Structure formats: C-alpha cells, structure tokens
Amino acid sequence: MKNFNLVDLNSNLDVLNFLPDWVKITSVNGVVIFANKPLVNKLNFDPQGMKIDDLKTTKFKEIFSVGIHPSDFKEDDMKKSDLKYDGKVYDVLTAPIRDDFGTITAYVDIYRDMTSLKNIQNEITFKNEIMNKDLTLTKKIQESxxxxxxxxxxxxxxxxxxxxxxxxxxxxxxxxxxxxxxxxxxxxxxxxxxxxxxxxxxxxxxxxxxxxxxxxxxxxxxxxxxxxxxxxxxxxxxxxxxxxxxxxxxxxxxxxxxxxxxxxxxxxxxxxxxxxxxxxxxxxxxxxxxxxxxxxxxxxxxxxxxxxxxxxxxxxxxxxxxxxxxxxxxxxxxxxxxxxxxxxxxxxxxxxxxxxxxxxxxxxxxxxxx
Missing domain, CATH: 3.60.40.10 (PPM-type phosphatase domain)
Structure with a gap:
C-alpha cells in the first residue's frame, strides 16, 4: 500500500467525513488524531486527543480494541480484523502512515459495515446447503x-x-x-x-x-x-x-x-x-x-x-x-x-x-x- 504523508493527510481529512465508513487515525503514541463524522456520530463525542487505552475502558471498548499496532507492520502491508458490535459485523482495515523517511508516525483504521453482505452470504450458504441436500436426494432417486x-x-x-x-x-x-x-x-x-x-x-x-x-x-x-x-x-x-x-x-x-x-x-x-x-x-x-x-x-x-x-x-x-x-x-x-x-x-x-x-x-x- 502507498505510504500516507501526514502533512498531506491533514489537508484532506474533510474528505473522510463524507465516507459512510468509520475512520480514525491514531498516532504511534496511542492518541487519536482524527475521527470522521460517521464515527463521531456513533460515539456521540469526538475522541480526538484521547488515548486509546482510556477509550478501551468506555462502553465503546470493542471499537477501540480492534486494529493492529504499528510495530506489527512490515513494509507497506495492510492488516484486516473483524468486529462484531451492536448487532452488526465490520471489516476493520488498518494501514500505516509513514513520514518522508519511511518511519511510521500513525495508523489509520477503516471500519466497513459488512452486515448486509454477510447476511446475504449466509443466506446463500443456507440455500446452497438445502439445494445440495435436494440434489443428493434426487441423485439417489435417479440412480435407483x-x-x-x-x-x-x-x-x-x-x-x-x-x-x-x-x-x-x-x-x-x-x-x-x-x-x-x-x-x-x-x-x-x-x-x-x-x-x-x-x-x-x-x-x-x-x-x-x-x-x-x-x-x-x-x-x-x-x-x-x-x-x-x-x-x-x-x-x-x-x-x-x-x-x-x-x-x-x-x-x-x-x-x-x-x-x-x-x-x-x-x-x-x-x-x-x-x-x-x-x-x-x-x-x-x-x-x-x-x-x-x-x-x-x-x-x-x-x-x-x-x-x-x-x-x-x-x-x-x-x-x-x-x-x-x-x-x-x-x-x-x-x-x-x-x-x-x-x-x-x-x-x-x-x-x-x-x-x-x-x-x-x-x-x-x-x-x-x-
């Protein structure tokens, strides 16, 4: 994944407010630098400037407990984790933000609501299981x-x-x-x-x-x-x-x-x-x-x-x-x-x-x- 430049990112943070996904950016010191409007609306407060460790003690601890620490990153990879929260399922993508020298200065977490897709996948899986059972029975009848x-x-x-x-x-x-x-x-x-x-x-x-x-x-x-x-x-x-x-x-x-x-x-x-x-x-x-x-x-x-x-x-x-x-x-x-x-x-x-x-x-x- 391409490196994020923190200076360039600060000038474009407003764009993230128009995403339907939740987005937060956290410094390597574990302090929230930015949370976009969908996430702020969900929390009913803006976590900017708060430490992740403190946020983990709130009722929103599940949201702030997912993600991957920058020390786990190798080169320019992206990590994926799962979150089940408030009856919904989210894919959480975590990517490093590096400065011009390649040093990780922060990381960004993107929470994508996959509930509808997961429900569709589960429904398809369920119907496929029924269809396979029907096919197996029909096969036995045909062979008989x-x-x-x-x-x-x-x-x-x-x-x-x-x-x-x-x-x-x-x-x-x-x-x-x-x-x-x-x-x-x-x-x-x-x-x-x-x-x-x-x-x-x-x-x-x-x-x-x-x-x-x-x-x-x-x-x-x-x-x-x-x-x-x-x-x-x-x-x-x-x-x-x-x-x-x-x-x-x-x-x-x-x-x-x-x-x-x-x-x-x-x-x-x-x-x-x-x-x-x-x-x-x-x-x-x-x-x-x-x-x-x-x-x-x-x-x-x-x-x-x-x-x-x-x-x-x-x-x-x-x-x-x-x-x-x-x-x-x-x-x-x-x-x-x-x-x-x-x-x-x-x-x-x-x-x-x-x-x-x-x-x-x-x-x-x-x-x-x-």
Whole structure:
C-alpha cells in the first residue's frame, strides 16, 4: 500500500467525513488524531486527543480494541480484523502512515459495515446447503431407477454410468417384454442437472409403460408423441438408440432417434459399427418417421450402446477420444470391455469430465451358459 504523508493527510481529512465508513487515525503514541463524522456520530463525542487505552475502558471498548499496532507492520502491508458490535459485523482495515523517511508516525483504521453482505452470504450458504441436500436426494432417486437385476435369460447385461455432475442427462434401461423379447435403449437428454434428470425419469416411465412393443420404430414414435405433451421449451430434446432383441428368432430390430453414436455389434472375429440416421425427440417436429432395421444376433454376439460423452471427451490438447479408440478396446479386450474403457477414459481426460458418460454391454449367451 502507498505510504500516507501526514502533512498531506491533514489537508484532506474533510474528505473522510463524507465516507459512510468509520475512520480514525491514531498516532504511534496511542492518541487519536482524527475521527470522521460517521464515527463521531456513533460515539456521540469526538475522541480526538484521547488515548486509546482510556477509550478501551468506555462502553465503546470493542471499537477501540480492534486494529493492529504499528510495530506489527512490515513494509507497506495492510492488516484486516473483524468486529462484531451492536448487532452488526465490520471489516476493520488498518494501514500505516509513514513520514518522508519511511518511519511510521500513525495508523489509520477503516471500519466497513459488512452486515448486509454477510447476511446475504449466509443466506446463500443456507440455500446452497438445502439445494445440495435436494440434489443428493434426487441423485439417489435417479440412480435407483437404473436396472438392478441384470439377468435377462440368455442376455447378460453390464453397464458403465458416469455423470459429470451430481445429476445425469444420460439414461439406459433393459426391459423384459416376455421370455423371448427384451427391449433396451440408451438415451441422452440435452443439458445437465435437475431439468435433464427430470426428463430421464419421464423417459424411463414412458418406455416401461408402453401398451405394446410393436417395433423399435413404433416405440420411438410413441415416446415422441408423449414428449410433445410435456410442452417443454424448444431447446429441450433427447436422442435415443433403441433395440428389441428376440432371442428365439435371434434377431435385433433397431431404430435411432438422433443418437450420434453407432451401436457396435461384436462377433467372435469381427466388430461392426451399426449406424443409422434419425431425428431427435423434440418439439420442433410434430411428426417423425423413424426407420427400423433388423440384423442377426447369434449366441456369443455382443452389442455396445453408449452416449457421445465417451467419444467426445477431450484430453488436455483438445483431442477427442473418438470411435476408433472405443473399437480398439473392443478388439483388444473383448472380455473386459467396460472396465478397460473406464480406465482408458480416465487416463485420456485425466479424470475431468464435461459431459455424462454411459455405456451398456449386452451379450447373447449360449443355452448351456444360462
């Protein structure tokens, strides 16, 4: 802090009377040289010429007991202390006043009323604590809707679920329709936090309460119809890759609602990227036509569904993880795909996630392995 020159200061003391803060200047001998009008009005007397030690014996002793003695100063620093007085909270800043030779001749104390700010800070802290408790509860609810029983007859299910915040906009589900047919999907809701989490609950309940599972394309059409009934903002949307697995016919029918990650079909000697275009579920379109295709799904085959938080995560150089790295893990670690993928992602992005990550692995087991 710049040195105060006592002569210059004396010629400008009137300026301090217009400050809302209390200001007092005390000599190194402990005598009050100056008190501005706000402080004088508070005390109902002018302490100029009085010793600090004597003032400490008055009912205003708290005011004159704060501050820092000049001997505690080093170079041109400023000290800060706190004062609670008369139901208010003050920040007290103490600075040295030096002569032209650099010798401390006095020090100035500035008392700033921080009560309103402190109250606002306390209110924000209190509301944040309530919000964090609500978020924690909502997170538990969201996690509770994830599948618990991962045994679906001849289908073996495993998953990786990594929210970038407490609440996720990613969701997946695997639903047993009958002894032969199983519905599975992975979904990415735009945004993060509470709004996205609420939409994931809507998706889950809608997909589990469809009257009939005619086809993967029909299910997406019905999801879109019910999404329109929510009347959400135009910026709110979701993408989904949906499959119906028939273990009796050994087929997968699949449709895509704007999901920009392919499904990997993993066979004993091959890895195939199953890609399909499609519009996202949103309010921009009143009607959407979803395509549907069917592929063979043989015992021993696997499929991997995942969200774009995986392929788009970046390293410190801004490089994206990409699909090739995902495929490389599938080829090199076919029996440990998700654990290897998790370790690879954490190493690649140094554990920093800016988007939710979710992946679901479904294996069609041989009858003898059930």
């Amino acid at each position: 809707i994830l599948p618990v029983d991962l045994n679906f007859g001849r289908l073996k299910v495993d998953y990786m679920y990594l929210p970038c915040e407490q609440l996720s906009g990613d969701i997946f589900d695997v639903i047993s329709i009958n002894k032969n047919i199983t519905s599975a999907y992975i979904c990415d809701v735009s945004g993060h936090g509470v709004p996205a989490a609420m939409v994931t609950v809507f998706v889950r309940e809608t997909m589990r309460n469809l009257q009939d599972y005619h086809s993967s394309a029909y299910d997406l059409t019905e999801l879109h119809r019910r999404f329109l009934d929510l009347r959400l903002d135009m910026s709110q949307y979701l993408t989904m890759f949906h499959v119906l697995i028939d273990t009796n016919e050994q087929t997968i029918s699949y449709s895509n609602a704007g999901h920009n990650c392919p499904m990997f079909l993993i066979r004993q000697n091959d890895v195939i990227r199953i890609e399909m275009t499609g519009k996202p579920v949103c309010n921009y379109f009143e009607k959407i036509y979803f395509k549907e295709k069917v592929i063979r799904f043989n015992p021993g085959d696997k499929i991997l569904l995942f969200t774009d938080g995986i392929k788009e995560t970046q390293n410190k150089d801004g490089e994206e993880y990409g699909l090739d790295r995902v495929e490389s893990i599938i080829r090199t670690k076919p029996n440990d795909i998700l654990k290897t993928l998790r370790r690879s992602l954490d190493y690649f992005n140094s554990g920093v996630r800016y988007d939710d990550m979710c992946a679901v692995l479904i294996e069609f087991k041989d009858k003898g392995d059930v």
